Amino acid sequence: MLHSKAISLKFMACLVLSYTILSRYGMSFENIFIITALLVITSxxxxxxxxxxxxxxAVAVIADFGWAFLLIWFLSSILTLQDELIRMSLAAAFGSAIFEYAFHLYLVRNFAETRVENGSISHGNLRFNTENSEDLTPIKPVGRSGEGQ
Structure with a gap:
């Protein structure tokens, strides 16, 4: 249920975003819908x-930007006869990357809460973190003979 909600949210936002950007370059709604559907599923x-x-x-946003650029450029070269494919693809991929940043924050927050509720949280790449404490620095004892004299 959580995956279908996330995919639906991503599809609706990407469709609005893609239509806003790609329609300025003269792309039809049917082509935008096809590109958005394939982009949302694969990304x-x-x-x-x-x-x-x-x-x-950050790594996921960069990867999503690259994938969105390649997929939009490839599919728009097949589906349309546009002249400005690179500029159009870069604009749409940049808009998609901005959305993906916020969407990843949403995913991390919601999927982490689900894993905590199920009792199976994964720490992912946090396994190499270290812990600091005050116990690592010795405290000079006060009142020993020979100190402070």
Whole structure:
């Protein structure tokens, strides 16, 4: 249920965003819908479920930007006869990357809460973190003979 809610949210936001950007370049709604559907499905599986879980948000956003650019450029070259494919693809991929940053924060917050409720939270790449404490520095005892004289 949580995955379907996340995919629906991502699809609706990406469709509005893609339509706003790609329609300015003269692309039809049908082509935008096809590109958005393929982009959402593949980026959710690759970027959100694989890369984001194994790395951090910055790496996942960069990967999503690259994948969105390549997929939009490739599909728009097949589906349309546009002249400005690179500029159009870069604009749409940049808008998608901005959305993906916020969407990844949403995913991390909601999926982490689900894992905590189920009792199976994964710490991911946090296994190499260290802990600091005050116990690592010795405290000079006060009142010993020979000190302070």
């Amino acid at each position: 959710y599986l690759l970027g959100d479920m694989l890369i984001l879980r194994r790395t951090n948000n």
